Amino acid sequence: MSSGGGHHHATIDPGGLIVRLLLVETGTLAAWNPSGYSLLGWLATDDGWSFALKVAFLVFALVLAGWGVLTGLAALGRGGIAVAVIIAAVLTWMIVEASPPDHRMTVLSWWLPVSIGLLTTGGIVWASMVTRLTGQSQKRYISGYKSR
Numbered sequence: 001m002s003s004g005g006g007h008h009h010a011t012i013d014p015g016g017l018i019v020r021l022l023l024v025e026t027g028t029l030a031a032w033n034p035s036g037y038s039l040l041g042w043l044a045t046d047d048g049w050s051f052a053l054k055v056a057f058l059v060f061a062l063v064l065a066g067w068g069v070l071t072g073l074a075a076l077g078r079g080g081i082a083v084a085v086i087i088a089a090v091l092t093w094m095i096v097e098a099s100p101p102d103h104r105m106t107v108l109s110w111w112l113p114v115s116i117g118l119l120t121t122g123g124i125v126w127a128s129m130v131t132r133l134t135g136q137s138q139k140r141y142i143s144g145y146k147s148r
Contacts, residue, residue: 012128021121024068028117031061034109068120075127084122088115 032040039061043054076084092111099107130136 012125012132017121017125020124021117024121024124025114025117027061027064027068028113028120031065031113033113034106068124071124071127073123075123075130080123080126084119088119091115 030039032038035041039057042049043058073081092108092115095107095111096104
């Protein structure tokens, strides 16, 4: 039993990392993937669902995505974003080179949402680590990031 007003922080162990990765990748691939079975694919079809309901789902998805992206951007900072983009570019190049020429577009169309999910997960995990190590929430960086 703990005393005082301490905050509980999520653990950052391999299990926590995998859970975060799976949640972010599920959300990313549910928003868009090349199979057509995604939120954007559903919004583009006339299937009898209410337009207002589709807009509500879209707004909800955008809010969740915005939270994840802002958390990732705030935690990584400009230098971290630059490094993450370089790593993503190198991985993309490696994946393209390793893919058979006739399958490259298919591989890239799946790699795009997966890489966005990986970068977002990296930012969220980094924000959790910094919060856990310093006790300071990354929210303070979001307002500073916006004001620049």
